Structure formats: C-alpha cells, structure tokens
Amino acid sequence: MLSHPPAREEFTALFFVESSYPLEKVSEIIAGEQSSGTFISLPGESAELKERSRARVVSITEQPPVNVASLHSEFLKRKHASDKYFRGQIEIAFPVENVGVNIPALLTTVAGNLFEIGEVTGLRLLDITLPEQFAKKFSGPQFGIEGTRSLCNIHDRPIIGTIIKPSIGLMPEQTAQVVDELCAGGIDFIKDDELTVSPDYATFDARLNAVMPVIKKHADHLGRMPMYAINISGSVDEMLRRHDAVAEAGGTCIMLNLNWVGHSAVEHIRKHSQLPIHGHRNGWGALTRNPSLGFSFPAYQKIWRLCGIDHLHVNGIKSKFWEPDESVIDSALSCLTPFSGVQPIVPVFSSGQWAGQAPDLYNKLKSVDLMHLAGAGIIGHPGGISAGVQSMREGWEAAINQVSVHQYAQTRPALAAALEKFGGA
Amino acid sequence: MLSHPPAREEFTALFFVESSYPLEKVSEIIAGEQSSGTFISLPGESAELKERSRARVVSITEQPPVNVASLHSEFLKRKHASDKYFRGQIEIAFPVENVGVNIPALLTTVAGNLFEIGEVTGLRLLDITLPEQFAKKFSGPQFGIEGTRSLCNIHDRPIIGTIIKPSIGLMPEQTAQVVDELCAGGIDFIKDDELTVSPDYATFDARLNAVMPVIKKHADHLGRMPMYAINISGSVDEMLRRHDAVAEAGGTCIMLNLNWVGHSAVEHIRKHSQLPIHGHRNGWGALTRNPSLGFSFPAYQKIWRLCGIDHLHVNGIKSKFWEPDESVIDSALSCLTPFSGVQPIVPVFSSGQWAGQAPDLYNKLKSVDLMHLAGAGIIGHPGGISAGVQSMREGWEAAINQVSVHQYAQTRPALAAALEKFGGA
Numbered sequence: 001m002l003s004h005p006p007a008r009e010e011f012t013a014l015f016f017v018e019s020s021y022p023l024e025k026v027s028e029i030i031a032g033e034q035s036s037g038t039f040i041s042l043p044g045e046s047a048e049l050k051e052r053s054r055a056r057v058v059s060i061t062e063q064p065p066v067n068v069a070s071l072h073s074e075f076l077k078r079k080h081a082s083d084k085y086f087r088g089q090i091e092i093a094f095p096v097e098n099v100g101v102n103i104p105a106l107l108t109t110v111a112g113n114l115f116e117i118g119e120v121t122g123l124r125l126l127d128i129t130l131p132e133q134f135a136k137k138f139s140g141p142q143f144g145i146e147g148t149r150s151l152c153n154i155h156d157r158p159i160i161g162t163i164i165k166p167s168i169g170l171m172p173e174q175t176a177q178v179v180d181e182l183c184a185g186g187i188d189f190i191k192d193d194e195l196t197v198s199p200d201y202a203t204f205d206a207r208l209n210a211v212m213p214v215i216k217k218h219a220d221h222l223g224r225m226p227m228y229a230i231n232i233s234g235s236v237d238e239m240l241r242r243h244d245a246v247a248e249a250g251g252t253c254i255m256l257n258l259n260w261v262g263h264s265a266v267e268h269i270r271k272h273s274q275l276p277i278h279g280h281r282n283g284w285g286a287l288t289r290n291p292s293l294g295f296s297f298p299a300y301q302k303i304w305r306l307c308g309i310d311h312l313h314v315n316g317i318k319s320k321f322w323e324p325d326e327s328v329i330d331s332a333l334s335c336l337t338p339f340s341g342v343q344p345i346v347p348v349f350s351s352g353q354w355a356g357q358a359p360d361l362y363n364k365l366k367s368v369d370l371m372h373l374a375g376a377g378i379i380g381h382p383g384g385i386s387a388g389v390q391s392m393r394e395g396w397e398a399a400i401n402q403v404s405v406h407q408y409a410q411t412r413p414a415l416a417a418a419l420e421k422f423g424g425a
Numbered sequence: 426m427l428s429h430p431p432a433r434e435e436f437t438a439l440f441f442v443e444s445s446y447p448l449e450k451v452s453e454i455i456a457g458e459q460s461s462g463t464f465i466s467l468p469g470e471s472a473e474l475k476e477r478s479r480a481r482v483v484s485i486t487e488q489p490p491v492n493v494a495s496l497h498s499e500f501l502k503r504k505h506a507s508d509k510y511f512r513g514q515i516e517i518a519f520p521v522e523n524v525g526v527n528i529p530a531l532l533t534t535v536a537g538n539l540f541e542i543g544e545v546t547g548l549r550l551l552d553i554t555l556p557e558q559f560a561k562k563f564s565g566p567q568f569g570i571e572g573t574r575s576l577c578n579i580h581d582r583p584i585i586g587t588i589i590k591p592s593i594g595l596m597p598e599q600t601a602q603v604v605d606e607l608c609a610g611g612i613d614f615i616k617d618d619e620l621t622v623s624p625d626y627a628t629f630d631a632r633l634n635a636v637m638p639v640i641k642k643h644a645d646h647l648g649r650m651p652m653y654a655i656n657i658s659g660s661v662d663e664m665l666r667r668h669d670a671v672a673e674a675g676g677t678c679i680m681l682n683l684n685w686v687g688h689s690a691v692e693h694i695r696k697h698s699q700l701p702i703h704g705h706r707n708g709w710g711a712l713t714r715n716p717s718l719g720f721s722f723p724a725y726q727k728i729w730r731l732c733g734i735d736h737l738h739v740n741g742i743k744s745k746f747w748e749p750d751e752s753v754i755d756s757a758l759s760c761l762t763p764f765s766g767v768q769p770i771v772p773v774f775s776s777g778q779w780a781g782q783a784p785d786l787y788n789k790l791k792s793v794d795l796m797h798l799a800g801a802g803i804i805g806h807p808g809g810i811s812a813g814v815q816s817m818r819e820g821w822e823a824a825i826n827q828v829s830v831h832q833y834a835q836t837r838p839a840l841a842a843a844l845e846k847f848g849g850a
Contacts, residue, residue, distance in 0.1 A: 034620065036591035052626060053594030071714050073747040097625040098593050104658040105622045107685035108707050112619060115710025116746040116776075123710075166461035168523050169478030194537060195459065197530045200522040201477060233529040236661060236693035260532035262687010268661035282533050285540025285548075289496050290715040321541040322498040351541075 008051075010093040011130045012058060013110040013299075017090050018070055018122030018292060020082035023060050026119050027090045031055040034114055035094065053098055058091040070292035075118025085121055101137045103263045103307060111295065122292030125299045130306075135340035139267055139308035143276040144343040145336075145369045148310055151252045151276065153224035154188050157400070158358075160392045161189030161227075161373045163350065168195040172202050172210035179211050183218035183226050185385035187378070189371055191229035194257055194280045198234065204242055212249040229255040229278035229311075236265050240272055247274050256309070259283040263307055270308030278348070279309035289322060297331040302339060311346040311371060317360055319351035329364045336367055346371055353377050355395030355405070355418040362399035372396070382417045391418035433476075435518040436555045437483060438535040438724075442515050443495055443547030443717060445507035448485050451544050452515045456480040459539055460519065478523055483516040495717035500543025510546055526562045528688045528732060536720070547717035550724045555731075560765035564692055564733035568701040569768040570761075570794045573735055576677045576701065578649035579613050582825070583783075585817045586614030586652075586798045588775065593620045597627050597635035604636050608643035608651050610810035612803070614796055616654035619682050619705045623659065629667055637674040654680040654703035654736075661690050665697055672699050681734070684708035688732055695733030703773070704734035714747065722756040727764060736771040736796060742785055744776035754789045761792055771796055778802050780820030780830070780843040787824035797821070807842045816843035 019026040035055035065086050069076070076082070099105045111125050143151070152159055164170070164178055182190055198204035208230060219225035232242035232254045239261070243254055255278040256266055270277060287294040301312055314331040315323050332347035347370050349361065354377030362368070374392060381388030394415035398408035409416040444451040460480035491510050494501070501507070524530045536550050568576070577584055589595070589603055607615055623629035633655060644650035657667035657679045664686070668679055680703040681691055695702060712719040726737055739756040740748050757772035772795050774786065779802030787793070799817060806813030819840040823833035834841040 034592075036594040049591065049594040053591070053624070071747070072716075072749075074749040075745060075747055098620065100623055100625055102622055102659045102663075104682045104685035105620070108619050108658070108682045111685075111711065112682070112707035113710070113746075115708065115714060116740065116748070118745050118747045120747075166474065166478070167458075169461040169474040194533050195523065195530070197527055198525055199478070200525055233533070234527045234689070235696075236689050238527075239689070257529045257533045257537070260529035260536075260687075261689045262685075262691070264659070264661050264664065264686045264690035265693065266687070268690065271660075282537035283540060285538070286536065286712060286719040289540060290718055291497075293715055293718075294711040315541065320500060320543050321538075322496070322500055322543045322545075323541070324497075324499040 009096040009131055009134060011096055011128065011134060012091050012093045013125060014089060014091045014127040016087070016122060016124040016126055016292065017120060018066070018085050018087045019120050020069070020076055020080045020085055021119050023062060023086050023088045023090060027057040027060055027092070029117065029119050030090070030114050031057050031092050033117055034092070034109055034112065035098065053095055055092050055094045058093050060088060060090050062086070062088040069121035070290075071121045073118050073121050076121065079118070087122065089126065096131065096134050103138070103267055103303070107263065107303065115293070124291070124293055124296060126296045127298045128302055130340045132341045135306065135342050138306040139270045140342045141305060141308055141310045141345050142270065142273065143310045145346050148227070148276050148346055151225075152188055152227050156368065157393070157396050158368050159188045159227070159346070159371045160389060161191065161371050162187060162378045163191050163193050163373060163375050164196070165193065165375055165379065167193035168199060170202060172206040175202065175207055176210035176214050179228070180214045181385050183215060183222070185378070186222070186389045187226055189227045189229070189373070191255060191278060191373070192231040194231065194282045197231045204232070205245065208245055208249055208251070212251060216250060225252060227253045229253040231255045231257070233257040233261050236268060239265065239269050243269060243273055243275065251275065253278050255280055257282055258304060258309065263303070266304070266309065267307045276310035277308065279304055279312040281313045285322070297327070298334040301331070301334050301345070302342075305342050305345055309345060311348050313348045313350060316349045316351045316353045317357055319353070321351050332365055332370065336365070336369060344369070348373060350375070354422040355391040355415055356423055358392070358395035358399040359405060362396070368396065368400065377418070377422060380421070381414070382421055383414055387414040387417060390414035434521040434556055434559065436521055436524075436553065436559060437516050437518045438550060439514060439516045439552040441512070441547060441549040441551055441717065442545055443491070443510050443512045444545050445494070445501055445505045445510055446544050448487060448511050448513045448515060452482040452485055452517070454542065454544050455515070455539050456482050456517050458542055459517070459534055459537065460523065478520060480517050480519045483518045485513060485515050487511070487513040494546035495715075496546045498543050498546055501546065504543070512547065514551065521556065521559050528563070528692055528728070532688065532728065540718070549717060549719055549721060551721045552723045553727055555765045557766045560731065560767050563731040564695045565767045566730060566733055566735045566770050567695065567698065568735045570771050573652075573701050573771055576650075577613055577652050581793065582818070582821050583793050584613045584652070584771070584796045585814060586616065586796050587612060587803045588616050588618050588798060588800050589621070590618065590800055590804065592618035593624060595627060597631040600627065600632055601635040601639050604653070605639045606810050608640060608647070610803070610814045611647070612651055612810075612814050614652045614654070614798070616680060616703060616798070617656040619656065619707045622656045629657070630670065633670055633674055633676070637676060641675060650677060652678045654678040656680045656682070658682040658686050661693060664690065664694050668694060668698055668700065676700065678703050680705055682707055683729060683734065688728070691729070691734065692732045701735035702733065704729055704737040706738045710747070722752070723759040726756070726759050726770070727767075730764075730767050730770055734770060736773050738773045738775060741774045741776045741778045742782055744778070746776050757790055757795065761790070761794060769794070773798060775800070779847040780816040780840055781848055783817070783820035783824040784830060787821070793821070793825065802843070802847060805846070806839070807846055808839055812839040812842060815839035
C-alpha cells in the first residue's frame with residue numbers, strides 16, 4: 001500500500017490517528033485532504049501534478065483498538081457507526097515545494113483541516129521532520145543557549161530566575177522595587193508575568209523606564225546584568241517599537257506570548273530583533289491536554305524554533321499544573337535536542353519550583369542548560385529573597401556534585417531553610 | 426461568595442469548568458490565576474491593588490456532576506483524587522485596564538495558563554463580552570457584509586462560490602484556466618484552497634499575474650467582478666507586499682489562514698488593508714473538537730472580528746467534516762449577530778455543499794447574508810460548471826420563495842440535475 005518515494009524533497013509529519021475505518025484507508029484520506037489526491041478528476045489533475053504535489057503515506061504503526069471513540073464525529077455516526085476504533089501512528093510525507101519557506105503554509109499542511117475530517121475520532125500531531133536544507137531557510141533561534149548564557153554571563157549552571165508577582169496590578173515604581181530586591185538578592189533572570197504587558201496604570205514605557213535603571217545599578221556591582229524578559233506582546237507596530245525601546249535602554253531580552261501573538265508576527269519580531277526572545281506558551285493547554293487531539297510538544301517546539309524563539313516554557317515538575325513530570329522532562333529534552341541544523345533553545349521550568357527539585361531535574365536531563373524559575377521558592381524563602389536565590393544555587397551545586405541536598409544543606413543554612421519550608425509539600 | 430462589582434470598566438469571559446473541587450472554589454482559583462488574587466502577600470499587594478486589578482467571579486451555574494474526569498490532571502491525582510467531578514458554567518469579570526487595546530493580552534487573560542490549572546479536568550472558553558467603549562477601540566471588520574456585497578455587486582441572495590481544485594499542484598496557467606471556466610459559468614466568488622499560497626512551481630506572483638487578467642476579462646461582460654480570495658498567508662513582509670500586489674492588480678479580496686498567521690499579524694494586515702479579509706480557520710478542529718477543552722465558536726469569532734476579518738468559515742451542513750449541523754448553524758448565527766458595536770461578518774459555508782442544501786440553510790438562518798461554497802456541487806455538476814452555478818442560484822431562489830426544490834426543479838433543468846446527482850447522498 002505504501003507508495004514509492006518520488007524524486008523530490010519532502011518533510012514529514014507523524015500523527016496519532018483514531019478511526020472506525022482501517023488505518024490504511026484513513027491515512028490515504030488524510031494524505032489526500034492535505035494535498036491533491038482525492039478530488040474528482042479535473043483537466044489539470046495529471047499524473048505529473050500528483051507526482052509534484054501529492055502527499056504520501058510513509059508508515060503505519062498500529063496500536064490496540066478501542067471501543068469508544070475519543071472524539072465525536074457526526075459524519076462517522078451517519079456513515080460508519082462502529083464499536084471498534086482503530087488506532088495508531090501514521091507518518092505522511094509532503095513535498096517541500098508545496099509549502100516553501102512559509103510557516104503558516106507549513107502549519108496549514110500538517111495541522112490544518114485534517115483536525116476536522118469526519119473519518120477521524122482522534123488526530124494529534126506528534127512530530128515533524130524537515131530536511132536540513134529546508135529547515136535552514138527559516139529564521140531559527142538567534143541566541144539559543146550559548147547566546148543567552150553570554151548575555152547573562154552565567155555558565156556551567158542553570159540560570160536561576162523568578163517572575164514578578166503579583167501577576168498584575170503593580171504600579172511601575174512598585175515593579176521597580178520588586179526588581180531591586182530581586183537583583184540585590186543575586187537573581188540571574190527576571191520575567192514579567194504573562195498577564196502584564198501595558199496596563200493603563202502601569203504602561204510598558206513607564207515600567208521599562210522604572211525598571212532598567214535599577215537593573216543597571218545592580219549590574220555595576222554584580223559584574224553581570226540580570227536578564228529581564230519584559231513582555232512586549234501586542235500589535236506588530238507596538239512590539240517593534242517596544243523592542244527598540246528595550247534595546248535602547250540596555251535591556252537584554254524580550255518576552256512574547258507566542259500563541260496569541262502568532263507565528264507570522266513572532267517570526268517578524270525575530271527578523272528585527274537584537275535580543276533573545278523569551279517564549280511564553282500560555283494557552284498551550286488548550287492545544288495539548290486531550291491526548292487524542294491537537295499537538296504534542298516535540299512538534300510544537302520545533303515550529304517555534306523555526307520561527308526563531310530562544311527560550312520556551314515547559315512547566316515544572318511537581319507543579320500546580322495538570323502535567324505529569326515525565327511529560328515536562330520530555331518537553332525540556334526536546335528543546336535541548338538539535339534538529340535539522342536548528343540550534344537548541346533554553347527550556348524554562350516554572351510553577352511550584354524550589355531548590356529541592358534540582359537533583360531530580362539534573363538526573364533526568366543530564367544538563368544544566370535551562371532556566372529554573374521559582375516564585376514562592378525564592379520570594380517566600382524564610383531567609384528572604386537573597387537566601388531564596390542562594391538556596392536555588394546550592395540545590396544545583398548538590399545536584400551537579402551528586403551529593404544529596406540534605407547532606408549538602410548541613411553546612412548551608414539557605415538550602416536547609418528551603419528544605420524545611422518547602423520539602424514537605 | 427460573589428463579590429461586589431467595583432467601580433471600574435470590565436470585560437467578561439464565560440467558561441465551562443469541571444473539577445473535583447466545588448465550583449465556588451475552582452472559580453476563585455481561576456480568577457486568581459488570571460489576575461492578582463492568590464499569591465502570598467507581597468509589599469505591593471494592597472487592597473488598592475486588588476481593587477484595581479483583581480478578577481472577580483460574576484456567576485456560577487451548576488450542571489450535573491460526572492464520575493469520570495474529562496481530562497487527566499496529575500495534580501488532582503496527587504491532591505484531590507475523587508470519583509465526583511463538578512461541572513458548570515462560570516463567568517469571570519476582568520478589569521479593562523489590565524489589558525488595554527491589546528489582542529494578545531486579552532487572549533492571555535481569557536485563554537492563557539488557565540487551561541493548565543491542575544484543579545480543572547475541563548475548561549472551555551464559551552463566550553466573551555466587552556463594553557462597547559472598549560470593543561470599538563479594536564480594528565474590527567472593515568468591509569463586513571455590506572462592503573463585501575458592494576464589491577461583489579451581489580445583493581438579496583447568498584454569494585455563490587467555489588474553491589480552486591485540486592487543492593494544490595496546479596501550475597499558474599492551469600489555475601487561470603480553472604478560473605476562466607468558473608467565471609464563464611457565472612460564479613460570484615472563488616477562493617484558493619488553504620493549502621496553496623506560493624508553491625515553488627506556482628508562486629504567488631505567477632498565480633496572481635495569470636489569474637487577474639482572466640477575472641477582469643469576465644468582469645467586463647458580467648458587469649461585476651467575481652471576487653477572488655487569493656491566499657496571501659506568510660511572513661508579515663510578504664503578506665503586506667502581496668496585499669499591495671493584489672490591490673494593484675485590481676483584486677478585491679485577500680485570504681489569511683488565521684490560526685497560523687496569528688492574531689497580531691492578522692490585525693496588522695487589517696490596519697494596512699484596502700481589501701476584505703477572507704478568514705480561513707484551518708486548525709480550528711484542534712481547538713474545539715473536545716467539548717470540555719479549548720474554545721467554542723462564539724468566543725473564537727468575536728476575537729477574530731475584533732482583529733478585523735470580514736469573512737469566516739463555518740463548515741457546511743451534512744458535510745464531510747465531524748461537526749453536527751446545529752453547531753454549524755450556531756456558528757453562522759454568531760457571525761451574523763452584532764456585538765458591542767462590532768459589525769457582523771460573512772459566514773462561509775463549505776465542504777460537501779450543493780444546491781439542495783439552500784432551503785435548510787435559509788430556514789435555519791433566516792438570512793441570505795452568507796457565502797455558499799460548493800466544490801463538487803458546482804464542478805461536478807453533470808451539466809458543467811455553468812449549470813452547477815445555476816443550480817445553486819435556483820436552490821436559493823426556491824428557498825427564499827419557500828417553494829420546495831423538487832417543485833422548483835420541474836421547470837429548471839440545472840437544479841433538477843443537481844437533485845438527481847447529489848440528492849441521494
């Protein structure tokens with residue numbers, strides 16, 4: 001059934017599929033819907049056209065069927081009601097020429113109307129592969145891990161950071177005061193909460209103007225500038241203007257709410273940007289939380305890497321969010337893995353994070369190339385912010401040296417206090 | 426439990442929620458996560474800050490609980506495993522000041538990290554409401570229904586259209602040939618398939634240059650110019666350039682693959698555009714197909730209307746897609762309903778459409794303000810394209826005059842042939 005690969009450059013998409021039709025049939029339907037295969041014959045639809053543009057099914061891997069459909073389909077109810085739903089992974093190859101260097105066209109091909117197809121009761125984009133020659137034509141990350149480390153002047157350990165809280169509502173001078181305390185405590189990285197961009201009572205410019213002098217003041221005595229990912233999300237013109245204002249003010253990072261700024265605008269900012277792009281993935285839960293629908297993170301992060309972000313959130317282990325720890329670790333590993341010549345990006349751990357999680361993270365990732373953001377784990381530390389930051393560093397020292405945090409804490413009061421306060425959670 | 430409304434301008438979001446925690450508790454968690462309510466006390470977190478920025482729960486409407494969670498949550502498994510999951514609708518009000526005129530910030534507030542919250546096993550954005558004073562600050566549709574009708578010079582009946590097929594793979598001259606036949610057949614509207622933007626073998630410019638002279642030639646004898654929604658999706662710079670090329674060539678519409686171009690870029694094109702924006706929603710299935718997750722269409726279309734699109738796809742009745750007919754009709758009605766001073770947009774019906782569906786659509790919508798796109802229903806008509814278009818118009822004449830299509834077809838061979846060929850499907 002699987003067709004012979006034609007002499008053309010192809011990219012591929014790996015899907016989870018569920019259907020009451022056999023997988024061989026539904027694979028052909030998907031390949032047809034997403035290229036030129038199934039329509040009634042037309043004057044132009046020659047063998048030559050198909051050779052040029054048709055998608056082809058590369059592989060089908062069956063999984064055990066189920067008796068209840070994951071998703072409702074009115075079409076299947078009418079056409080092929082069943083109590084058996086086949087499941088499996090299918091890989092489909094598309095001609096590079098169909099798409100060109102065009103992120104929306106790429107996504108429309110691998111994640112477009114196929115989610116609507118009546119024959120499927122489950123469809124999820126698991127992964128994509130691109131030929132290196134094709135992938136290198138996209139923007140890709142400008143700074144990645146090494147560029148971010150250079151700007152932070154932090155090497156050989158994770159970048160320790162936090163989020164300005166409360167999430168929203170601070171006046172500019174209050175924001176600056178929080179940043180002042182964090183920098184005094186030795187923080188490496190600070191980010192805005194994703195909710196805050198430019199509230200009427202604390203506009204972007206007022207926040208930038210209040211915060212940057214504080215950061216610069218601390219940079220002088222720290223010998224490095226704490227990186228501040230300021231949220232510039234908004235209209236294209238505003239984002240460009242804000243980027244320039246941040247660069248002008250000596251800032252070293254911008255943050256974008258990726259899903260709601262969108263692919264074309266993120267890529268546009270990337271082309272213009274002199275600074276690393278901190279990618280916040282809020283809204284991601286809607287795309288991934290049903291395991292039979294939407295996107296898996298390995299595919300998602302590849303698309304955003306092509307668009308050119310440098311950092312990407314992956315939740316945290318033992319967090320307050322829905323996600324199992326293994327999924328968080330897999331997400332981070334996918335950010336760290338090169339693909340098709342596109343450089344790795346920095347995975348950003350946050351939500352319910354604190355010093356004691358360092359050994360778990362290190363043992364699973366075998367890497368210190370990450371941002372570890374703690375909110376309460378730093379600001380809520382009994383010894384204050386400085387001790388909170390210290391505890392995070394000590395947690396990572398213990399992890400890297402393969403000493404238990406409890407043993408390491410015996411001579412380190414900041415780590416000991418963190419274990420005491422957060423260790424029972 | 427519901428708090429007193431503060432003296433401030435607010436917008437609201439209506440959610441479906443499911444949780445093993447009582448709805449009153451989970452509503453407060455969501456309101457807190459999406460504003461400034463729940464974090465440990467900080468110096469700046471005064472009563473004044475909360476009055477300024479905190480979200481508040483407006484209403485809670487309980488639905489019958491269920492015994493099995495819709496979505497997995499590792500957090501709930503650890504903290505509050507249960508065999509009872511409360512369900513209901515909750516409405517939350519947010520201060521307008523938190524967001525300002527900023528689409529990504531608006532979406533981050535109503536559709537951000539709340540999808541990740543561990544306490545919920547179901548969360549779906551059902552609707553949003555905005556004060557008129559706030560809504561009017563966004564771009565909004567530039568052409569809407571009346572502007573589109575004027576450009577098409579079609580009044581008092583639906584705009585009858587089709588999609589250029591095969592979806593992808595035609596050479597520019599082949600595309601022009603298809604368009605020539607469609608225009609000769611009297612079509613009102615033609616769109617690119619969403620898969621086609623600028624394939625290497627049929628670049629955007631080559632397609633535009635091949636097609637526009639054909640459309641102009643027919644406009645001369647039709648006394649109206651068929652509207653061609655040419656797909657300009659891509660990078661911001663390419664979209665701007667392509668828009669200008671379309672306008673320069675005398676085209677009357679541009680098409681954007683909304684979800685993958687993204688909100689900021691679509692709004693940017695809207696600000697620049699001299700032409701109606703035909704919004705294609707491919708990928709939408711991933712956001713909506715699980716009824717306990719993601720978005721309902723009424724909320725989705727409002728966001729895109731704020732961004733300024735003029736037409737939006739809603740699938741078709743009895744289509745090849747998963748969606749039940751009632752859902753399709755509800756979607757179309759939401760496009761046609763004014764909200765907060767934002768003008769209606771044209772709902773676009775497609776997928777498996779033909780002449781015989783007109784009465785059903787008309788009786789349910791009580792409106793002819795729509796685009797009715799038929800693929801095989803026009804191109805596959807036994808009498809050819811011209812008869813296919815004729816059959817669609819006759820179907821709508823019958824519907825508007827409340828005559829049965831079968832009776833109407835007795836003296837109209839094109840409609841009769843359509844009923845014969847497609848009526849048994």
